[in-house]
Amino acid sequence: MTLEADQPLTTPEPPQVPEATLLLVDDEPNVLSALKRVLRAENYLVLTANSGEAALAMMEQEAVDLVISDCLMPGMDGAELLSRVQRVSPDCIRILLTGQSDMNATIRAINEGHIYSYIAKPWDDHKLRLTLRQALAHQLAEREQKRLEALTLQQNQELMELNATLEQRVEARTQELKQITDMLDSAYDELKHSYVMATRVFSSLITQRMPRHLHANAQIGDLIQAFAETHELEDALRRDLLMAAALYNLGKLAWDDRMLTTPSERLFAEDRKAYRRYPETGESLLMSLEHLQGTARLIRHHREHWNGDGYPSRLKGEAIPYGARLLALAVDFIELQRGMILPRKVPRQQALDLLRKLSGRVYEPACVRPSSHSVSTRRRTWARPGKPCYRWRRASSSRA
Structure with missing residues (x-):
């Protein structure tokens, strides 16, 4: 294969790193497809599951930042799924997708699953995307706060340990400097001699x-x-x-x-x-x-x-x-x-x-x-x- 003389050489751009990993859970394939279409333009890694059991199994393999679950599903419903997600992954954002007739299940999801929000069917695409962005921004802020708190705790611990040994370190350093000073004085005396x-x-x-x-x-x-x-x-x-x-x-x-x-x-x-x-x-x-x-x-x-x-x-x-x-x-x-x-x-x-x-x-x-x-x-x-x-x-x- 030959290249044309005027053909510019381009370097392929590195793949874009997803901002977050989302897991969509619904027993209806057309609902999952519709959600994926709404999120196609967003920089997310989108995973899907057709049941609560399948969703939990997938979360054991993948680190998931946000779960959107339908409320009414055969077997494990949305409220139970989000409640179990809260126990195994507390940092994961949980959102319930519910219809007008699912209010009792929604209240249970709020109480047991501590969900971030719920989205009513049929949803507004723009409001759905905005809700996800706000949820992920909130999650990022919380993670940064926890990171800073952990860093502060670590630094405080190190400072306590340093203070506990500071006197010994100062004494050791003083002795070291005295030895160096004595060596320099001796060397200077020899030089003068x-x-x-x-x-x-x-x-x-x-x-x-x-x-x-x-x-x-x-x-x-x-x-x-x-x-x-x-x-x-x-x-x-x-x-x-x-x-x-x-x-x-x-x-x-x-x-x-x-x-x-x-x-x-x-x-x-x-x-x-x-x-x-x-x-x-x-x-x-x-x-x-x-x-x-x-x-x-x-x-x-x-x-x-x-x-x-x-x-x-x-x-x-x-x-x-x-x-x-x-x-x-x-x-x-x-x-x-x-x-x-x-x-x-x-x-x-x-x-x-x-x-x-x-x-x-x-x-x-x-x-x-x-x-x-x-x-x-x-x-x-x-x-x-x-x-x-x-x-x-x-x-x-x-x-x-």
Whole structure:
């Protein structure tokens, strides 16, 4: 078999599901035929039986939503049939088909069979169809109500059971969350320990490359620690500063021995360019470690100048991270005394005077202004804007 080229391909529609199953019971075949004709246009599955016994037998095989039974039938009449239907299938709608002379049987059907309605012969087709629709709608509403009542009852039961065990569940969940929290705390402590160990390893690598008289990281760290304790810095900033003090010259690892031992102010040409790149190199080595990204940021910017002439980003004033400003002061204060900046070692007091002289150009003025104490004490301070400064003599007298 071949299809024409222009013949459209159609998908057959799925069969329509009947809205309800009806059972028509009457001992007269012509009455059953007439009822079926009336319901032909409706979306019902229509079954027929010619006696009460046959109807009950059919209901054992099929789920029936509505029964229409004639009143007067040989053997089991309509009233008795609908009464028995009510007992075996209470949800099934029961309607009696009766003539004018069947009033006693109708009353009995109402009393015993609890029928939904009765239809008098001869019936009106439109009223018959309307009665069936109303009956089935009523049945659907009742079924939905029962379903919701059953669902509510089930949910109430579940809620009662849940409430009965809620305390135990909460306790169990609390213990579970505590175990998870303890595991996370333990993992975090291990992670912090790993970062500290990594920092010590990196710092040790730097120290081993330097001659002993140029070892500055530990002293810079002591100075930062004393400042942090005096000014009660936030834990995150304190941690980042201490890490930066240990790793600020990480970017110098690739230098040769000559550059490592040459004061920075004696470097020229390509050596000078390489020197100016070490903050960025140090940052790039640490950025892959999430816990050290704050440290990396301080290392990158600790060579910025307050007037914007520094490197690598030429940041100016408050745009320079506060921690980087503090790190720059600590590094220069110690490196001046170690002979790592100028060709000679600068005594502690002269180093302080030089930092103060460069205030407003290289360093934040508030960080290097003199303290409120008398000049004879020869004390100088770092200052956070609006706060008392750390006294350099206290922090450095035992370490310089």
